[in-house]
Amino acid sequence: MKTVLRLLLPVMALSACDGPLSLYYREGESVSRLQTETTQCQVQAINEVPVANQVRQSPPTYWPGRTYCDGRGQCYRSAGWWQPGRVYTVDVNQGLRNQVEAQCMAKKGFRPVSLPPCKQADKSRAPAVPTTTLPPLTTQSCYVKYDNESFQIISPGQTG
Numbered sequence: 001m002k003t004v005l006r007l008l009l010p011v012m013a014l015s016a017c018d019g020p021l022s023l024y025y026r027e028g029e030s031v032s033r034l035q036t037e038t039t040q041c042q043v044q045a046i047n048e049v050p051v052a053n054q055v056r057q058s059p060p061t062y063w064p065g066r067t068y069c070d071g072r073g074q075c076y077r078s079a080g081w082w083q084p085g086r087v088y089t090v091d092v093n094q095g096l097r098n099q100v101e102a103q104c105m106a107k108k109g110f111r112p113v114s115l116p117p118c119k120q121a122d123k124s125r126a127p128a129v130p131t132t133t134l135p136p137l138t139t140q141s142c143y144v145k146y147d148n149e150s151f152q153i154i155s156p157g158q159t160g
Contacts, residue, residue, distance in 0.1 A: 018117040021143040021151060024110035029134050031150075034110070041104035049097040058085035118142035118154050126154045 024038055061083045069075040091097075102112065115137075123144055130150035135141075141155040 018145065020114045020116055021145070022112065022114045024105045025113040025134055025137070026108075026110045027134055027136055029110075031132055031134065034134065037105065037108050037110065041101045041108070044104055045097045045101040048100050049093045051091050052093040053089050053091050055087065055089055057087045060085045113137065115141055115143045115153065118144050122154050122156050125156070126152070128152065 024034060026034070063081050063083060065078040065080040067075055067077045105112075119142070122142055126144075128144070128146075129152060130146060131153045135153055135155060137153070138155045141153060144152045144154065146152070
């Protein structure tokens with residue numbers, strides 16, 4: 001659920017590989033209002049808990065030399081070598097910023113949800129219309145992503 005908290009716009013996180021759709025949810029709310037509220041909470045969170053990047057390095061690895069022997073029984077050893085650790089950056093405030101954003105959204109009545117991509121059978125049974133108002137969810141709810149970054153939430157078995 002942590003990834004939902006880092007989204008600038010919930011639908012922007014969708015990738016071509018069709019992973020789960022993580023977004024904040026409040027039944028009956030418009031998608032545009034959801035996006036506005038999410039952005040406001042993200043701005044509040046970044047103002048209250050700014051980015052605090054730290055550069056870190058994983059430990060180096062030692063690769064010992066090899067022993068080689070020829071047909072006469074004479075052996076020699078090649079030199080070992082060190083592989084330096086990987087250098088990377090960590091935002092040490094990311095977790096706290098995610099909490100501030102989630103609390104802000106909760107105060108506005110939203111909760112985080114994650115929906116799986118729809119199967120082809122579910123896609124073909126529903127008219128292709130992007131969601132503009134968040135519908136009631138069921139355990140079978142899923143989503144379809146469109147090229148323009150919009151999405152459709154489908155709840156198989158529900159009418160309307």
